[in-house]
Amino acid sequence: MPQVKIIAKNFMDMVSSLPAMKLDKLYENAFICEAILRSLQPLAKKYVLQMLYIDTLVAAKLMEEWVLPDWFSKHRVALDRLLQLRIFTETVDRKKEKMYRINSTFQKNLQKLLVHGEVLPREPMPPNTVRLPSLEDLEAYALAQWEFFLLQLISSNQAERSSSISSAMLKVFKRGLLSQRDKEAPKLTESGFQFLLMDTNAQLWYIIREYISNSEERGVDSADLISFLLELSFHVTGEAYNLNTLNDVQRITIKDLADLGLVKLQQGRKESWFIPTKLVTNLSASLTDSSSRKxxxxxxxxxxxxxxxxxxxxxxxxxxxxxxxxxxxxxxxxxxxxxxxxxxxxxxxxxxxxxxxxxxxxxxxxxxxxxxxxxxxxxxxxxxxxxxxNRVEITPAHYYDEFPSREVFEAACDCAREWNGLLWEDSKKMRMVVKAEAHMHVREYLRRQK
Amino acid sequence: MVNATKGLFISCDVPMAQFIINMNASLPASQKFIIHILDDTHMFVQPHVAEMIRSGISDFRKQNSYEKPT
Structure with missing residues (x-):
């Protein structure tokens, strides 16, 4: 059976898989700290808050006393997650006791957040200078844009409205979802079809993930991109933000995002601005939110x-x-x-x-x-x-018979089982069938026995 | 001396096994592809016949399914 290859994980899983250097850099951004805190499970959240104003090392034993023994597995999961995200770092002291401490950049940013509240790097533009679309219009725009994008994926010969999606974006999707042979129209691959049947949030996440993982090729640092995307997700839907507040890389990114319907670009007489839509603000939230279902x-x-x-x-x-x-x-x-x-x-x-x-x-x-x-x-x-x-299952294999003795037969069976390659055995007549992958191992094994 | 033969291992239900055996029997001796019938639901065949068996089964399935008269 074909396996589902696309796994729509969430943003945080992606963040946690980043190398340590990148992670430390990410935590310099207060928004990421907040988004990460939001994404943690309740117990992990509590630990972070508990450690928020502790500057010294805390012994692992002490932390174990924070939970009842019954919930110890949850405690382990929470701690592992925090370590994985490098929010907590583990050290071993002279007495071989494990100690934990909270990441100091992360800690400082959260403390700041607690005192000052969140401050966006850019203010929304005053409403009298720009004409804002209503929220319904904006949502309709976002969905239409997203749908247009998907339609272009399915039938790329739809020349209507001619390809407005930038080449960088299209390249991203062609990689996994479309396969193109020379001089043939691009066709959707297996995973492409599976992608179409997913719900919007999962699709969006998949696209963003591809976009991020390809960013290095376009000369954009993935950490910068992630922090910008998370920052965007804290913007208010339907407010206008001036494009002047962005740097060059961010401006290019915004254009790509506009193609997907994540933001709407508008131009006034002198300035241009972008308006985040619901799609982008959902990005850092839990992605399997059923309330947003169409x-x-x-x-x-x-x-x-x-x-x-x-x-x-x-x-x-x-x-x-x-x-x-x-x-x-x-x-x-x-x-x-x-x-x-x-x-x-x-x-x-x-x-x-x-x-x-x-x-x-x-x-x-x-x-x-x-x-x-x-x-x-x-x-x-x-x-x-x-x-x-799937009534008939056909596996490439090797058939063994004429074993000299029962011991050799049993040993060969065990060897095949160890390689997870034993398909069938008949101990009476001493015959067995082994998967083609395991054949080499079994052959080697039998040779050594001689 | 242990003897190893390369081929395909087929695992299926009893009717399908009979279908494959029948398919094998209908071929001339030079084209017979079943090497060993292991038991009711398993057999071992020549390595190149996978496509032939699959297409034989799908033809059989087509003949066997009801189509609404138009």
Whole structure:
């Protein structure tokens, strides 16, 4: 079975995987400190606050006394997380006792935050100088922009509105999601399709992650980029911020983000400014926030017909990945789930579970209240079709027989098991089948036995 | 002396195994691909036949599924 390769982790996991040098640099930014504090589990949060005004080392034993023995595992998890993020550093004293201390830059920044509150590096522009869009307009703009971007991913021949997305951004996505052979139109890869079925926040996160990890190639320091993105997420949705307050690198980044609908750029007579949308302010928050979920639109009937009440072209493209289109009306897409259409999807690497969870997540409010929201016979049939495809499992392997003695046979079996390569054995007739990967090891082993 | 043969290990349900055995039997002797039938649900075959078996099964599945008359 194809495995899901895209893991939509969150921002903090990315931060914690940075090298120590970068992390220390990141903590010079007060926003990052705050965002990180917010992202911690309750117990870890408490530890940070407890240590906030302690300048000396604290013995590990002492900290263990802060929790009841029953919750010791949680204590360990919290501490590991803090160490991983380098918020706490571990030292061992002369008596071989473990001691912890809080990262001093981090500590200072949080103390400042506690006393002064958060201060953005730039003030919103006074409302009388700029004409601000309403919040609804802004959200509609963000979603439209995001959808346009996705549509461009699916069918890059959509020349409409001509490619306004900058090459840097497109390059980022082509890497993982599109595969391009010479002189052929770029095609979505397996992970590309899986990407389309994820919810908006997970998609956004995936894109940002790619964007950050590619930043070094574009000559932008990833730590700078992360701190800028986190900073942006603290800006107020719908307020205007002057572009003059940004440095060159940030200005380029803002342009890329505007293509994705994370910010809206506007130009006045003299100055230009950007307005953060909901997409960017959600970035540092927990990304699996269900409150930001869009309203559903898909009704699946027991006769395998699917009605999607949507005007979106993007949705139409997505549905076509696993259903065959029957009619398209201005606000309604009627399609049928057939064996062929589902098999097409499987061939592209989409799994039954992904299709089903997509249908469930986007269920029309009328049917979403029903349990199950997608008829059981349809979900069962999709799963059956998938398992029907996987009825026969073929593995490259080697077949062994004619073992001279039972001891040799048993030993060879154990050896294959150790390499996790034993597929089948028959101890009566002393035969066994070993995976091709483990063959070399078993052969070596048998040779040494002689 | 231990003897090792290279090939493909097939694991499936009983009907599918019978289907593959039947497929093997219908071929002329020079093209037979099953090396060993290990038990009801496992067999060991020549290394190059994976594609052939897969396409044979999918043809069989197509014949076997109901299509709504139009």
């Amino acid at each position: 309203q559903g639109f898909v009704v699946v009937e027991t006769n395998f017909r699917m009605y999607a009440y949507s005007t979106s072209k993007l949705l139409c493209e997505i549905l076509q990945q696993f259903a065959s289109l029957e009619y398209q009306l201005p606000n309604l897409i009627v399609s049928a789930i057939t064996k062929d259409s589902i098999y097409n999807a499987f061939e592209k690497g989409i799994t039954a579970d992904q299709i089903i969870s997509f249908l469930q997540q986007n269920a029309h409010p009328r049917v979403a209240l029903r349990i199950p929201s997608v008829p059981e016979n349809v979900t069962d049939q999709i799963r059956l079709w998938e398992s029907d495809r």
